[in-house]
Amino acid sequence: MKNYLQLNLSLLYWILIAPFTGQFFKIAPIFRQMVFIGVRAAPMVALTAFSVGVTLAMQAAHSLESLGAEMYIPDLVMLTLLREMGPVLIAVIVIGRSGSAVAAELGTMKVSEEIEALEVMAINPVQYLVVPRFLAMLVMLPALTIFGNYIGILGGWAVCVSALDFNTAGYVLRALESADTWDLYSGMIKSAVFAWIVITIACNAGLNVEGGAEGVGQATTSSVVQALLAMLITNAILTGIFFFGA
Numbered sequence: 323m324k325n326y327l328q329l330n331l332s333l334l335y336w337i338l339i340a341p342f343t344g345q346f347f348k349i350a351p352i353f354r355q356m357v358f359i360g361v362r363a364a365p366m367v368a369l370t371a372f373s374v375g376v377t378l379a380m381q382a383a384h385s386l387e388s389l390g391a392e393m394y395i396p397d398l399v400m401l402t403l404l405r406e407m408g409p410v411l412i413a414v415i416v417i418g419r420s421g422s423a424v425a426a427e428l429g430t431m432k433v434s435e436e437i438e439a440l441e442v443m444a445i446n447p448v449q450y451l452v453v454p455r456f457l458a459m460l461v462m463l464p465a466l467t468i469f470g471n472y473i474g475i476l477g478g479w480a481v482c483v484s485a486l487d488f489n490t491a492g493y494v495l496r497a498l499e500s501a502d503t504w505d506l507y508s509g510m511i512k513s514a515v516f517a518w519i520v521i522t523i524a525c526n527a528g529l530n531v532e533g534g535a536e537g538v539g540q541a542t543t544s545s546v547v548q549a550l551l552a553m554l555i556t557n558a559i560l561t562g563i564f565f566f567g568a
Contacts (some may be wrong), residue, residue: 326526332448333456333522340449351454359420359455360462364469366419367412371470374407375399375477383486395486396493397500399478404505405565408471410557413516416463417549421524424455425545428528429538437529452525456518463517464510471509508564515560516553523549 336347382395428451431437437447475497482488527545531537 355458371473372477375474379478379481396497400497403474409512424524429531459521467513
């Protein structure tokens with residue numbers, strides 16, 4: 323826990339204070355990490371979001387048709403994706419794909435003494451390795467969440483138009499009427515918080531690996547488990563604050 327807090331404080335220093343002292347972080351590594359963390363995860367995010375949208379619409383149709391309330395299917399798909407399923411599921415994908423890769427990459431560098439070599443060359447490991455990954459995750463996870471929401475709503479539309487008596491205009495209008503801007507903003511706030519949690523846990527696990535290859539494997543596994551637990555607990559807390567706090 324002490325190492326994790328120190329990492330977060332160091333991150334805040336290098337992002338918020340160091341640039342004003344002339345110690346700038348480089349932009350190119352951030353873009354490379356954005357491609358690795360976000361762009362390459364897009365196909366998996368799209369497939370997952372589409373299947374979730376389809377499943378939500380089918381489950382809603384099964385339950386609501388018996389009540390004669392199938393007109394509310396777009397409402398359920400839209401609100402569930404914007405508030406909960408979009409941010410949470412896409413964070414799970416990013417944890418499994420990108421978070422574990424970051425932990426393994428930094429862990430391998432730690433074991434092979436590359437991080438000690440950076441320190442010998444007077445290069446701060448947090449500034450050089452962690453800041454680009456942190457900023458890339460902070461940008462790409464909310465962007466992936468918006469992308470996944472669109473694809474998920476498209477999945478719901480596919481079910482409503484092909485299997486139910488909906489037309490495209492009716493589905494879109496109903497979905498837009500059911501949600502307000504706060505539903506979108508709450509999902510974006512969640513995804514930004516999840517991004518912070520996921521990348522700091524992954525980097526902390528990688529930078530504090532002990533042992534050889536076995537230690538890297540254990541650190542990668544523990545980072546995924548810790549990130550998932552922290553993300554789900556944070557999601558429950560944020561949902562309580564956003565929708566039941568008032």
